[in-house]
Amino acid sequence: MEFDLKTIEALAPDQASLSAASKLTKRSNWPRLEKNEQQALIWGECQGSGSNPYRVVVDTGDHGYKCTCPSRKFPCKHTLALMWIAATAPASFAAAESSPEWVNDWLGRRRKTTPPPAQPIAGAAAKSIDEAARTDESAAVEDxxxxxxxxxxxxxxxxxxxxxxxxxxxxxxxxxxxxxxxxxxxxxxxxxxxxxxxxxxxxxxxxxxxxxxxxxxxxxxxxxxxxxxxxxxxxxxxxxxxxxxxxxxxxxxxxxxxxxSTSETREQVLANPDARQVESFWEVLGEKIESRRDGLVSHSTWLLDLKSATPQFAVLLDYFPASAGRRSNAFAPGDRFDARLVFYPSRRPLRALVAERMGEVMSGAWPDFSFGAAKDPLATHASYQDAAPWITDCPLMLPPGAILVDDRGTGWWQATDDPRGIALPIAGAVNQTLLGLDLAATAALWDGARLDLLAAQSGFGRLDLS
CATH class of the missing domain: 1.20.120 (Four Helix Bundle (Hemerythrin (Met), subunit A))
Structure with a gap:
């Protein structure tokens, strides 16, 4: 895994891309950096302005690359930054015995070639990696x-x-x-x-x-x-x-x-000493994608803390223009990973950022959460509303139950061992194959009127409901 700074300089489309890449070479920008020397691959996840990081992979042999960002420059600043880190701090990459699925997908689609060494483009403006590295240092000292x-x-x-x-x-x-x-x-x-x-x-x-x-x-x-x-x-x-x-x-x-009014930046959240931080194993429960009237698309990725004795949730929230089309997500429902999350300051912290990602976690059943004597799933909702009554979507871990449909075609989640027979209506259409199936636990969002199902554990294993 060897990279030469002159090669990176030649590959860069322009000086602006090099300067932008130099600002992304800090380790804090990369929750995940890994390599597979046998495959001659390096890959990483670079945190952008949203909650979902951009995924970058580079073939160190022929300098092939792929990034999930929407940049129209090739290679983009994230790809250049990954190469730069490989050239100057190769120890930052953790050795991986196998590459993740998204890297394998890229390998399966690309046609590997052996191009000639990168050469500066004739007539292109001069590019200097040294100048890019000095960008921050050359700022004038203010009086x-x-x-x-x-x-x-x-x-x-x-x-x-x-x-x-x-x-x-x-x-x-x-x-x-x-x-x-x-x-x-x-x-x-x-x-x-x-x-x-x-x-x-x-x-x-x-x-x-x-x-x-x-x-x-x-x-x-x-x-x-x-x-x-x-x-x-x-x-x-x-x-x-x-x-x-x-x-x-x-x-x-x-x-x-x-x-x-406005939200904090990622940098402000990470620098906040009072922000709650949790390092744990996390499972992606599901995602919620909604088109807004202001022309944006909100993308919520809900996570479950697998080490907590009681159900603890987190949400990664991202916004992007609807005109940009569907953006690839860094996570898929059912994914499990070891990571440190930093939560936005809140009375009931839910929104979070992935500050550092350590690796993958083996699949398995959810922990056996304790629901309390009453097993009232709305008790959690009440506690959220008491602390922050402006919350709209409250995550719940429902006790054993089943999904039923009434005469009007509305789906309901029904508790199976609650003497009061508590039942909650479900938003949207219900998959008919789920009707009557015993669900040991179900993760869902409750907005005060409807359940938005995310995932469930059953005798058949994990069920993706989002």
């Missing part, structure tokens, strides 16, 4: 006055944002009062136009995240039966009232800022 001016400008922008968001919440309060005054029936029928108008106003007033949430209310109402919509509308509006009230009492709270 004290410049630093003070910049910090003062940051404080002013933060104060301007707080004032704008405060005004936005005042307008939201008036809007909610108007909806209640005009009647829930009218709100349910006209929710699409009404929510779109107030969402546009909130975007103008810098309450961007809250605007996106309101814009999705109509789609959540549309998924329900007619008789359920008024109660659901009350829940949605009530959560907005509580969120606005909480922000006013603590406008600098990281969780509330994330839900109302």
């Amino acid at each position: 004290v006055a410049a630093v003070e001016r910049r910090e003062a400008a940051q404080r002013k922008r933060a104060e301007d944002t707080r004032q704008a968001v405060s005004a936005a919440l005042d307008e939201l309060d008036q809007w909610i009062a108007d909806q209640l005054r005009l009647g829930l029936s009218g709100f349910v029928d006209g929710s699409s136009d009404r929510c779109r108008r107030i969402a546009a106003r909130l975007v103008d007033m810098k309450a961007t995240a809250l605007a996106g949430r309101i814009d999705e209310i109509p789609s959540r109402l549309m998924a329900l039966r007619g008789e359920e919509k008024p109660d659901a509308a009350i829940r949605e509006l009530g959560k907005l009232v509580l969120l606005a009230k909480a922000w006013r009492s603590a406008p600098d709270d990281p969780e509330l800022k994330r839900l109302v």
